[in-house]
Amino acid sequence: MARKAAGRPPEETLSLWKREQALLKTLVVDRDTEAWQRDPAFSGLQRVGGVDVSFVKGDSVSACASLVVLSYPELEVMYEDCRMVSLTAPYVSGFLAFREVPFLVDAVQQLREKEPRLMPQVLFVDGNGVLHHRGFGVACHLGVLTDLPCIGVAKKLLQVDGLENNALHKEKIRLLQGGGDSFPLMGGSGTVLGMALKSHDHSTKPLYVSVGHKMSLEAAVRLTHGCCKFRIPEPVRQADIRSRDYIRRTLGVQGAPALRPERSKKAQRPKACPQGASEEPAGSPSLRAFSAKDGNEPHQKKWPKLQQRIWGRGKEALWEVEAKDAIFSFLQDLVTKCNSIHQGGAGHPPQ
DNA sequence: GCGACAG
DNA sequence: ATCTTGTCGC
Numbered sequence: 001m002a003r004k005a006a007g008r009p010p011e012e013t014l015s016l017w018k019r020e021q022a023l024l025k026t027l028v029v030d031r032d033t034e035a036w037q038r039d040p041a042f043s044g045l046q047r048v049g050g051v052d053v054s055f056v057k058g059d060s061v062s063a064c065a066s067l068v069v070l071s072y073p074e075l076e077v078m079y080e081d082c083r084m085v086s087l088t089a090p091y092v093s094g095f096l097a098f099r100e101v102p103f104l105v106d107a108v109q110q111l112r113e114k115e116p117r118l119m120p121q122v123l124f125v126d127g128n129g130v131l132h133h134r135g136f137g138v139a140c141h142l143g144v145l146t147d148l149p150c151i152g153v154a155k156k157l158l159q160v161d162g163l164e165n166n167a168l169h170k171e172k173i174r175l176l177q178g179g180g181d182s183f184p185l186m187g188g189s190g191t192v193l194g195m196a197l198k199s200h201d202h203s204t205k206p207l208y209v210s211v212g213h214k215m216s217l218e219a220a221v222r223l224t225h226g227c228c229k230f231r232i233p234e235p236v237r238q239a240d241i242r243s244r245d246y247i248r249r250t251l252g253v254q255g256a257p258a259l260r261p262e263r264s265k266k267a268q269r270p271k272a273c274p275q276g277a278s279e280e281p282a283g284s285p286s287l288r289a290f291s292a293k294d295g296n297e298p299h300q301k302k303w304p305k306l307q308q309r310i311w312g313r314g315k316e317a318l319w320e321v322e323a324k325d326a327i328f329s330f331l332q333d334l335v336t337k338c339n340s341i342h343q344g345g346a347g348h349p350p351q
Numbered sequence: 352g353c354g355a356c357a358g
Numbered sequence: 359a360t361c362t363t364g365t366c367g368c
Binding site: 128131137159 | 355356357358
Binding site: 053054055056057058060063091 | 359360361
């Protein structure tokens with residue numbers, strides 16, 4: 001059952017959130033902490049992770065949170081975890097982490113318990129790191145809570161600290177030559193908050209890379225480029241594809257009211273596969289995958305009409321919603337510790 | 352009223 | 359975040 005969008009939280013909540021961001025921000029490490037990060041070829045790096053949250057259309061509560069782990073440098077999927085979740089917090093610019101991060105921490109913790117050998121050595125996060133209103137975006141937040149190196153990768157420039165997507169900025173973008181080229185994003189204070197990166201030769205729009213945790217900006221940019229088969233780094237792209245696919249499968253399998261009889265064979269939707277069996281069309285030559293419009297992303301497979309009809313009216317949630325009722329003890333300890341350090345903090349237990 | 356607005 | 363539709367180049 002679809003739930004309505006939550007409204008904007010009261011100022012009191014935003015104050016608590018700001019406070020929590022300030023506390024956790026003191027724990028961010030913005031330099032390389034691992035040996036592989038300093039190696040020119042990243043030797044020693046074997047697993048890169050990506051996380052994403054995809055939403056059900058017309059339902060601001062139901063979503064699919066996904067964590068994938070890819071081999072490096074092959075970038076083949078070794079692990080995939082998708083699960084439906086019920087989001088509690090609304091989206092507020094500057095507070096994205098409070099909406100999404102609990103479920104991502106959850107996914108990392110599951111992996112830690114079930115397949116510790118597959119734990120990624122670095123996590124790509126959809127969103128910003130220190131390039132943020134208060135220097136603590138979702139990539140920092142996830143990094144601190146999981147203690148994993150994290151890289152923030154945003155698709156749009158967050159206009160903060162004097163940074164503007166103005167004519168000068170656009171000109172700098174235009175001057176980027178080939179994949180891997182970048183320019184610094186300097187805030188008003190003179191600090192470099194991130195880099196605009198042309199992620200591959202045919203990409204028009206840059207990526208906005210910033211430090212999340214336990215990694216230097218230089219290494220973050222270099223590794224991001226090394227993980228891009230298309231504009232979006234492969235770990236994030238796979239997490240996105242698979243979480244969206246998971247939602248489609250779930251709706252398609254359970255929520256198929258007979259809307260109309262099939263007319264053509266090619267309108268048939270492929271059989272839903274149980275778990276992560278879907279793969280890219282392996283036979284597609286790399287160059288054919290570029291679209292003229294954006295010059296980067298391959299076209300998504302279009303779903304047949306029947307599926308679109310169901311999708312368009314997908315107001316009903318047809319899965320069992322998982323109750324999220326527990327907080328990880330290490331997270332509790334962390335926040336408590338922060339509160340005691342910054343005395344007087346009646347910081348709220350995150351929920 | 353206008354502009355901004357990670358996901 | 360989400361969806362749509364068509365168009366271009368190889």
